[in-house]
Amino acid sequence: MKNLLLALISGVLLAISWPTYGIPFFIFFAFVPLLMMEHNIAKFSDIKRKSLAIFGLSYLTFVIWNAVTTGWLYNSKLPDGSNSLLAVLFPVLTNAFFMSIIFHFYRLYKRSQGTYFGLVFFVVIWMAFEKLHLVWEFTWPWLNLGNVFADYHQFIQWYDTLGATGGSFWILICNVLAFYTFRIWEAGRKRKPLIKNVSMLAGFIVVPMLISLIKYYNYSPKTVGTLNVTMLQPALDPYNEKYQKDSLTIESDLLKIATENSKFVDPNPPEDAKIAPQDIDLYLAPETSLPGPGSISERGFKNSLLINNIMTFLTQHPKSVFAGGISSHYVYKDDEEKPVTASYLERQGIWVDEYNSAIQIIPNQQPEVYHKAMLVPGVEIFPYINFFKPILGDVMLDLGGTTRSLGISKERKVFANPYNKSVIAPIICYESVYGEYVTDYVKKGANLLTIVTNDSWWGYSQGHKQLLDYAKLRAIETRREIARAANSGTSAHINSRGDIIDDLPYGAKGALVAKVNLIDHETFYTKSGDFLSRLSMFVIGALLLFIPGRKYLTRKK
Incomplete structure (x- = not known):
């Protein structure tokens, strides 16, 4: 006892x-x-x-x-x-x-x-x-x-x-x-x-x-500039709305929120100062904001009505950029090499890969895309599928999981803004839990961390609260500010000390508008990563x- x-x-x-x-x-x-x-x-x-x-x-x-x-x-x-x-x-x-x-x-x-x-x-x-x-x-x-x-x-x-x-x-x-x-x-x-x-x-x-x-x-951070960001929070129920509601309706609601929050007003202006509202530099939408049901073909970005609607919106807001999460897919040509994550659709006779992606859209430019690489086990990836699939079959599907794995980007990617000095890290949801992983964005030049997430799967619980708090660790490790856009909350602006400067509560529909600092100094952790973990493995060998x-x-x- x-x-x-x-x-x-x-x-x-x-x-x-x-x-x-x-x-x-x-x-x-x-x-x-x-x-x-x-x-x-x-x-x-x-x-x-x-x-x-x-x-x-x-x-x-x-x-x-x-x-x-x-x-x-x-x-x-x-x-x-x-x-x-x-x-x-x-x-x-x-x-x-x-x-x-x-x-x-x-x-x-x-x-x-x-x-x-x-x-x-x-x-x-x-x-x-x-x-x-x-x-x-x-x-x-x-x-x-x-x-x-x-x-x-x-x-x-x-x-x-x-x-x-x-x-x-x-x-x-x-x-x-x-x-x-x-x-x-x-x-x-x-x-x-x-x-x-x-x-x-x-x-x-x-x-x-x-x-x-x-x-x-x-x-005291040494900044290289600032960026006015609107973090969009559409507050769609992930089970009954987000993947069932009409795609154009979802986009229309999203762009309406963006239009209503297209100016930054300094909440603490100097005394007696008259500062005009400033234009937004970046509209940030949450994970898988578009298209709702289905996905967008990466070969067809140029012809996508959803993408072109955002292009039209941006022409009404000059020098603004739109970034956020989408569900996308890529159709392979017959002579292209297919990765292990690609699936063959027998009815259509094609090979296709599906992704949880981040996209940056700029008028008159080809959209840039990054595919989430740290996937959620059982939901976005079937762990060690070659071993377990013959044993488990489709049982994971019946239990709300997946029977295959999404495609990934093998390297981190950053999105540069042609109108200013900002270079953003398009971190997607679960990726924000990984410290050394996030430093790879910074090594590629990111001076701002953006997190697009949909953590409303678990309702108002510790789940979304813990994930928000873990983002604060990434801010400290890299000494980068964070703009976080969440589907149902909590969208937040986090400074490079890990303080939540402002947030939009869970369940609220709207947008969080913030002026964020751009920082390009690299910390020791950014350069060295998890060296204590590697040292520990060496000590294990010695012991x-x-x-x-x-x-x-x-x-x-």
Whole structure:
């Protein structure tokens, strides 16, 4: 019962740390009860199957953490309109299982090499696990530890140096130190070592926060210009309107909102100053704004009525650019090489690829397009389709998922504006969760991050709130301002310190008009990326090689 209680306490501490409802400071001790549970069973229990007991209790911890923090996935709807139980059960149970395996690897290494090396292994194996979640097809970095301070961004301004993965490393080190401090006290009950270790732990927690607060209050961005942006929020129900309503009606409503918000008025003008309203430079529409049902042919942009209507709108607003999300497809010619994501439509006799895309439209120019590359598992991509499709068949379709994968852009792309200095990063929804991924836009010259998203699939829940908060991490890591256009909210203007300057609430229909700063300085994190994760994988290799080396030296002695 004691060990069960410890596992429960860890699960609760992890859960109540998470944004946007939690208090993140609990995260520095959240793993300690779990580590104590493992130590108690390994050293003092007479249970026959110790590994199974530890695995089961750790699984309980991680199920609690995953269920509480991502239980909003249950709000996803099935084709018949009912809530999708599988949408929450699969990621919760699967991710908790992966976490338990990682903890079991720590248990095995600790049993082989002792507590000290075991704790080092725990830090680096967890870092490697989080890196895996950033790159493989089952990608789910939602609970990567560095995300936990997204709602308290004033304390993590140093993410511009080490990124969110640096935050994960910080949290893991503090948990290990806290556990080590407790074990030293438990073993010796000596006050002097206790004071020493508590002081060290306090320093590891407090000093980065103090550095961050100093950076926060002294940071002053060096801008290369400004941009007037209108972020459009049509507030379409994603289940009953967005993909069923007539395409021209959707576009007409969108352009009406744009017309009604075609001027920027300074909300805080200088005293006694008469400043005329300024024209909008960029109209930003949310993810898959067009066409509604179906998709737009990329070969037929020139003849698309929807695209030409936007062109006409822009001619009435000179030197303005329209960017946003569309559903698009590309039809391959017979002699063109087809990617693995292409599908053959037997009735039409053609090969076609479908995309979740971002587009930039400028009068008298060919539209530029970028295809979302970080796809949502089960919804936009069938993970490891060649292996799982023969086993699962079309069962994913019946459960509200997909039976194939969308096409992607292999490299990041930026959209330059011919009328000013702005170069925008067309980040699409889920892509905003990936730190190093977003830096690729900046390396290509982006001086403004734009996020187009449709996170109203889960209703008014923690889902869209957490995704908004994660965007603040990207602003800090790259020191870029963000213009975020969401279908139902929350559309927001975020500055390069991670502050939400202004927003349009969830469910509101309209537009958010903002003057955003353009910044071209590259941070250390932009240049180095997740180097702590790569270093951790190197340390894992060294620790694994250490096992046979240590055995050899022991035999030789």
